Amino acid sequence: MKELYNQLFQNHVTKNNVSYTYMDSIQRDIAIGSWEVNLQNNEVTWSAMTKTIHEVEQDYNPSLEEGINFFLEGYDRELMSILFNRAVNKQEPYDNEVQLKTAKNNIKWVRIVAYPVIKNDATQKVIGVIQDITEKNKTLLDLKLKEELIRTTFDNxxxxxxxxxxxxxxxxxxxxxxxxxxxxxxxxxxxxxxxxxxxxxxxxxxxxxxxxxxxxxxxxxxxxxxxxxxxxxxxxxxxxxxxxxxxxxxxxxxxxxxxITKRTIANKKVETLLKTTKLQNERLLNFAHIVSHNLRSHSGNIQMLLDLMYSETPEATNNEYVPLILEAVHQLSETIDNLNQVSTINDNKEQDLQRCNLLDFTNKAISNFSAEIKETKAIININIEQDIYVLAIPAYLDSLLFNFISNALKYKQDHIPPEITLSAEQSNKFIKIEIEDNGLGINLDLHKDKIFGLYKTFHNHKEAKGLGLYITKNQIEAMQGKVKVKSKINKGTIFSIYLKYETN
Known part of the structure; x- marks a missing residue:
């Protein structure tokens, strides 16, 4: 046994001019250091690995007090003092994990194991080992934090x-x-x-x-x-x-x-609403058929009476009113034809759209405002070529042109005559129609998301009802088109309407 002890502890190897025992080499390889406190001569012995853990020079020889003072001031240092005194006085071994501050001021977690060596009921020595467990504790702490994060995320x-x-x-x-x-x-x-x-x-x-x-x-x-x-x-x-x-x-x-209870209930309400809406639409469609049929009969009767007046009593038609009445009846008949067409539209599919001359529809729309144009001294600019055709529902095309021109006149600035410019150009997919005015404009920062909303108004005008733009947008979309708007307060507004044309 003595020979084995000498082999482990006394036989030396030399590396970098530093002498190591064989046990020192083993300790270095397994990163565990040994230490000893001889109570007979108060001599403290640290192995090479113990000195490495404490980050001191290999020729460093500590005292008992210095060794204790390496432990972190406060709880850890006090605990080590108490445990060491118990090992000396009560022969109690200990095994604890504590923190120490190295000679280079690095904080480490270490495991300290100590055993009292007893002879004649008196403690002769306290021997032990020290292991650097900083990385292990760091890993455990990281794992604990991750587990806590997962648990907190799960619970909350x-x-x-x-x-x-x-x-x-x-x-x-x-x-x-x-x-x-x-x-x-x-x-x-x-x-x-x-x-x-x-x-x-x-x-x-x-x-x-x-x-x-x-x-x-x-x-x-x-x-x-x-x-x-x-x-x-x-x-x-x-x-x-x-x-x-x-x-x-x-x-x-x-x-x-x-x-998803609320969503499910809402979906059922939507389904019920869709069924109700479908039924109401069918009733409205029937109503539209009836109205258009009856109006067609009445307009036909008026047209026939006017024809009789021209043929049997031509002298009665020789005044300025009868031609106006005849023109009004003609426009009424055309409106009824358009209404009848709208009433027969089902899903507004492409085959329901008709090829319409844009300039003709524009001129007809402007003619409806001849009185207002004269009264307001409005300037109307039309930059639309005669050969531009769009695919549209005639009644909808009439309606959207009427609404945009009406708004341009209605929301004019008080101190300048209104100026309205209607233009059109062809792109790969659409005919782009622009209707530009110099009116009051719209605050898009405030109203951008609701400009085409139902019952949304943007000016304190007595005739503003918030219906026109809502209806117009839906008509444009029903014709598979789209609409955009640019506007500045007191500068004017540009509505850009995109409608398909025959090639597309």
Whole structure:
């Protein structure tokens, strides 16, 4: 034994002019140092690795007090003093993890193990080992923080989450899961999750569960109803995934549910509203057919009476009013034809659109405002070529031109005559129609998102009802077009209407 001791502790090797025992070499390789306090002569001995851990020179020889003072001031230093005194006075070994500050002021976590050497019931020495566990503790701390983060995220997630065993028992759940179902977290532990399902939905997921366990899928999602503790029903979007161990063996399921009760109820209301709207549209369509048929009859009668006047009593037509009446009846008949066409439109598909000469429709629209144009001294500029045609529903094209021109005149500035410029150009997909005015303008920063909204008005005008732009936008979209707007306060507005043409 003595020979083995000498071999381990007394035989020296030399490296970089520093002498090491064989045990020093082993300690260096395993990063564990040894130490000894001889109580007979108060001599403290540190191995080379112990000195490396403390970041002192290899020729450093500490005293007992210096050795204690390396431990972090406060709790750690006081603990080491108490434990060392107990080892001396009560022969109690110790094994603790504490922090120390090295000679280079680095903080390290170390494990200190100490044993008293006893002779004749008196402690002769205290020997021990020291191990640098800084990296291990750092890893454990990082792991602890990650686990805490995962636990906190799980517990406080806004959506309900639960861990479910492979046989369907709830292992744990978060607060949202408890709140959704009206149970406490403690009540849900061990609860068979299937007993919470609506009776008609119990068989929704068994095959999906089998596929998860068999590794055929990683997750699945479905809509499902659950019964709350108070017997009320909630509609949920259920997502289930499976957790596996390092051998790919299933461990448990992770269930994630989102309460979609409000959305489901809203969808049912929308479905009911759509059915009601469809029925009302059918009634409106029938009404439009009846109105257009009856108006056609009346306008036809007026036209026939005027024709009789021209043929039988021509002298009665020899005045300035009859030609105006005739023109009005002609326009009425044309409007009725357009109304009849609108009433027969079904889905506003491309085949329902007609080829319309844009300049003709523009001139006709402007003629409706001859009185206002004269009264306001408006300047009308038309930059539209005669050969430009758009695909449109005539009644809608009439309506949108009428509305934009009407707004340009209505919302003019008081101190200058209105100037309206209508232009058109062809692009690859659309005829772009621009209607520009120098009127009051619209504050787009304030009204951009609601400019085409129903009942939205932007000026305190007595005739503003908030219907025109809403109707016009819907008419344009019904013709598979689009509309954009640019405007500045007291500078004017430019509406850009994009309508398809025959090639497209």
């Amino acid at each position: 997630a806004p959506n309900a989450m639960a861990l479910v065993s492979l046989d369907g028992q709830i292992l744990t759940s978060n607060k949202s899961f408890s709140d959704y179902l009206g149970y406490t977290k403690e009540e849900l532990i061990g609860f068979p999750i299937n007993t919470l399902s609506h009776s008609e939905d119990i068989d929704v997921i068994p095959q999906n569960i089998k596929d998860l366990i068999a590794g055929k899928s990683n997750k699945f999602q479905c809509e499902k109803r659950y019964i709350r503790k108070d017997k009320s029903i909630i509609h949920c979007l259920l997502s289930v995934s499976i957790l596996r161990d390092e051998n790919f063996k299933p461990v448990h399921f992770i269930s994630h549910i989102i309460d």
